[in-house]
Structures are given as C-alpha cells and as structure tokens.
C-alpha cells in the first residue's frame with residue numbers, strides 16, 4: 001500500500017478558508033475546528049497539516065510533506081527548493097513599494113534608505129537585481145505603520161485592494177515587484193506520484209467547474225457552423241438531432257464570464273431554448 005499523501009494547508013490568514021473550501025470541493029475531508037492542526041482523510045488516504053503559510057515551503061522543500069498550498073510570494077521569500085505546480089486563482093495580491101503620500105519617491109531614491117517588509121527574501125533579491133543598496137528592516141506584519149513610527153523610510157508590502165496603504169497615508173511607487181496568488185507547491189525534483197497527480201487533476205477540475213458553465217441550445221442546422229464558432233467547447237461541442245425538422249441540439253462548455261454575451265449572440269443567430277447550468281465537477 002502506498003504511503004499516505006501528506007498535504008500542507010494554511011492554518012490561518014487570507015488563504016486558509018479559500019484553500020479548505022477548494023479542497024472540500026475537490027472531495028477531500030476538511031477540519032471542522034479551526035484549531036485542529038492535523039486531519040486524516042482515510043477515504044482519500046490523505047493527511048492534512050495546517051501550518052503557517054510562510055512555513056509551508058520549508059516543510060515541502062525539506063521533503064517532509066509532499067504537497068503544499070501557499071502564496072507565490074511566500075514560496076519565493078522562503079528560497080526553499082520548491083516548484084510551483086498549479087496556480088489556484090485565489091489569494092491574489094501584488095507586492096509593491098510605498099512611501100508617504102506626496103513624497104514622489106522613485107525606486108532609485110531607495111539607495112541608502114531603510115525599507116520595511118515582511119518579505120525580506122523577495123525584497124533583498126529585487127534590490128540586488130536592481131543594484132540598489134538599501135537597508136531591509138524585517139517586520140512580521142502591519143508594515144504600513146513602520147514609516148510613521150520612524151523605523152523605515154519606505155515599505156515593500158502586500159497590496160490587494162490598497163485600502164490598508166491608503167488608510168496609512170501611503171502611496172505606491174515603482175512597478176509591482178511581483179504578482180502573487182495561492183499556488184500548489186512540490187519539492188524541486190520530486191518524482192511523479194500518482195496520488196499527487198490525482199490531487200492536481202481534482203483541483204484542475206474544481207478550477208474548470210468554477211470558470212466554466214454548461215450551455216445547451218437548439219439551433220437550425222443551417223446556422224450550426226456559426227453557432228459552434230461562438231461555443232467551440234473544449235474538444236468540440238456535442239451536437240444531437242432534435243425531433244424537429246432541420247434543427248439540432250448543441251451542448252458545450254463556455255467561460256462563465258462570457259456566458260451572457262454568448263447567449264445574446266446565439267439568440268441573434270436564431271438559437272432558442274438556451275440554457276446555462278453550473279458544472280458541479282469535471283475531469284477533462
């Protein structure tokens with residue numbers, strides 16, 4: 001019997017709930033109590049370890065846990081020997097420089113200055129790559145307050161909506177240092193593992209089920225080519241005969257965000273009985 005698959009999942013913070021929700025959708029059991037640190041899912045022969053998101057790359061890099069879910073920024077900051085194997089589409093953020101409003105600071109101006117961050121690895125790498133000699137002040141969080149308290153001249157921090165920065169009277173400067181989202185990680189050079197492949201297939205299925213809907217409609221056979229051009233599907237749509245002379249029924253997956261526009265265009269083409277349904281799960 002193969003060993004249990006051991007997966008690291010964020011125990012708190014921005015990624016914890018969406019990661020657990022996605023794993024539940026993928027058919028894995030998830031913890032009921034947010035204080036649980038380990039959970040066994042016997043049906044899937046899998047064990048979940050709820051860890052700090054910043055520590056997850058360390059465990060996976062050491063080869064102790066085979067798979068982890070963490071932020072791309074955290075994985076890069078750790079410099080652990082891990083690879084990103086699947087972006088998950090939540091926990092989106094950018095990592096950016098900011099300084100007091102009105103200071104019109106530029107990246108070059110950071111030379112000789114103090115920059116506070118909770119991502120010292122990412123920041124040092126960026127400063128080095130850009131030939132800037134600045135002092136990195138490592139803080140654990142609430143970095144936005146550090147300038148007012150006089151510990152730094154600028155910050156490099158995670159920005160999502162920008163509300164926290166604005167509330168602290170700061171303004172962005174320079175290009176984004178990096179763009180992050182939640183990702184699945186594996187140890188660099190890890191061998192193929194059927195259990196990991198199954199997990200990834202399930203997660204890809206959840207991502208597709210979230211991003212796509214199923215569209216059904218009836219159309220005159222003469223207009224079929226035009227209709228199929230609007231709804232090409234993944235491997236070509238299913239076309240079935242209808243019990244109505246000259247008409248066919250079409251079924252195809254379409255991107256959720258385009259569904260309303262495609263329905264309008266199909267209607268214009270003369271398609272009728274256009275139905276859109278959610279996809280609960282899929283394997284493609």
Ligand SMILES: Nc1ncnc2c1ncn2[C@@H]1O[C@H](COP(=O)(O)OP(=O)(O)OP(=O)(O)O)[C@@H](O)[C@H]1O
Nearest residue numbers: 012013014015053071072073091092093158160180
């Ligand atoms: N406001 C946000 N919106 C979306 N994603 C975010 C936000 N803040 C952080 N993230 C992302 O979520 C991941 C985890 O960050 P989070 O802030 O939850 O961890 P943490 O700082 O270690 O935890 P905590 O803030 O609970 O101490 C990172 O990849 C980060 O880019």
Ligand SMILES: O=P(O)(O)OC[C@H]1O[C@H](OP(=O)(O)OP(=O)(O)O)[C@H](O)[C@@H]1O
Nearest residue numbers: 141142143158159160161162163164165
């Ligand atoms: O752009 P916004 O939508 O305002 O979100 C960005 C803020 O969210 C995170 O803070 P978090 O709540 O994780 O606190 P922390 O600084 O203690 O990590 C991040 O560190 C920023 O401070």
Ligand SMILES: [Mg+2]
Nearest residue numbers: 013014141158
């Ligand atoms: Mg945080």
